[in-house]
Amino acid sequence: MLISSKDNANIKSLVKLISSKKERAEKGEFVVEGMRNCIDMVMAYENDEVEISALFYTAKALEKYKELLPTDCFNTVPQNISFEITEELSQRISQGEGSQGVFVIAKKLDKILNCDTIDLNGKYVILDNIQDPGNLGTILRTADAMGASGVVLCNNCCDLYNPKVVRSAMGSLSRVSVYVENSFENAFDVFKKCSVPVVASVINGGEDISSFDFPKSCAVVIGNEGRGMPKEHVKLCDKSVTIAMKGNINSLNAATAATIIMWEMFR
Numbered sequence: 676m677l678i679s680s681k682d683n684a685n686i687k688s689l690v691k692l693i694s695s696k697k698e699r700a701e702k703g704e705f706v707v708e709g710m711r712n713c714i715d716m717v718m719a720y721e722n723d724e725v726e727i728s729a730l731f732y733t734a735k736a737l738e739k740y741k742e743l744l745p746t747d748c749f750n751t752v753p754q755n756i757s758f759e760i761t762e763e764l765s766q767r768i769s770q771g772e773g774s775q776g777v778f779v780i781a782k783k784l785d786k787i788l789n790c791d792t793i794d795l796n797g798k799y800v801i802l803d804n805i806q807d808p809g810n811l812g813t814i815l816r817t818a819d820a821m822g823a824s825g826v827v828l829c830n831n832c833c834d835l836y837n838p839k840v841v842r843s844a845m846g847s848l849s850r851v852s853v854y855v856e857n858s859f860e861n862a863f864d865v866f867k868k869c870s871v872p873v874v875a876s877v878i879n880g881g882e883d884i885s886s887f888d889f890p891k892s893c894a895v896v897i898g899n900e901g902r903g904m905p906k907e908h909v910k911l912c913d914k915s916v917t918i919a920m921k922g923n924i925n926s927l928n929a930a931t932a933a934t935i936i937m938w939e940m941f942r
Contacts, residue, residue, distance in 0.1 A: 678731075679761040681768075685729060686760070689778060690768060696834050699783075704728055705836035707779040707848075708769065710740040714748060715846030716779045721751050725849050726782035730757045733765050736776030785835060788827060788854040788862060790869040797824025798940050799866070799894035801873070803859050803904050804830040805929055810900065811835070812843020813930040818851050819844075821937045825852035827894070829862045830908075859896075859908050866894050872913040875904055876936055878926055881915035884939050895936055900929045 678686060691698040692706045699705050707716045719725040730752045737744070749757065765774040786792050793799070800823055805811050811833055818826050828835060835855060841848060856862040866873050874895045875881065889895075896912060898904030903926075909915060918927065918935055927935070 677759050677761065679764055681764060685731075685758060686764065686768070689729070689731065689780060692780060693768070693838055696837070699834070699836050703783050704780050705783060705841065706838060707781060707841055708775070708777070708838065709842065710736060710743055710775045710777050712841070712846050713777040713779045714743060714745070715849055716781055717748055717752060718745070719849035720781075725784060727752060727779055728756060728782065729778075729780040731760050731765075731768075731778040732758075733760055733762050733776035735762050736765075740775070740777075783836065784848055785828075785853045785855045786825075788856055788865050790865065792852075792854070793865075793869060793871070794824045794892075795869055795871065796892045798889070798892065799823065799825050799827060799871070800933065800937065801827040801829060801859075801862055801866075801894050801896040802832050803896050803908060804899040804902075805832045805897070807900055807929070808833050808837045808839035809843050810928070810930040810933075811837075812840045812845075814897070814933045815840070815844040815851055815853070816847045817930070817934050817937055819847035821941050823851065823937060823940075825854060827854045827856060827862050829856040830859045859905075860911070863908075863911050873911070875909045875912035875915040876932065877909060877915045877917055878903055879917060881917035883919050884916040884936065885919065887914075887916050887939065889940050893940070895940060897929060897933050897936065 692704055707713055720727045765776045800818055863873055872890050872893045874893055876897050
């Protein structure tokens, strides 16, 4: 069945999930948009790594991006949750400047943080009150590229499932273990209990990150874009590191800092 009306029940659900954090929280679902991102999500679904509630696509998208599509990729999604929509409707739904004509509704992916769900020999990134969705998405993508064991969001970070986060992450949401904790103290206590050292990243006063010897297993904290980490959080940590800068600026964009920190962690 071809869906052309915005009043269709499935379309209404899709639009609400895109626009409302409350809806995403209540339903336990989020929306992925764009051909590459949706292919990643469907392939993760095929491997039983994610749950998919619905797939929406246009005929134009299947034709335009057929070179990207693995053989029978979208055919693995059950027909009762796979919907063709019109190009006009796709453009009305899209959050970007131009829709690629593909959307997936997936079940939320974040995990519970405890000693049973983390790799005791792994390396983690803890985000302390990161607010910009673009920064969060980029950090997730970098964590995926570097092979981080997971990313922990705490202290009221922006919504993990904000469409801008999902888009910026470029498919990494289905590959990176993500944990959401209400408070930094809770997250810190878990790593402390699991004997995983926690390292604070600070603008000034920490050890030079370029010569810092990161433990085999550790978690590094990256603070808020404007304020950095609260002093009381820094004091809890086992060590602190600073990115030395020789120019005229005294701080870096959070996503840029995270990239440098992860590079040094895995070097």
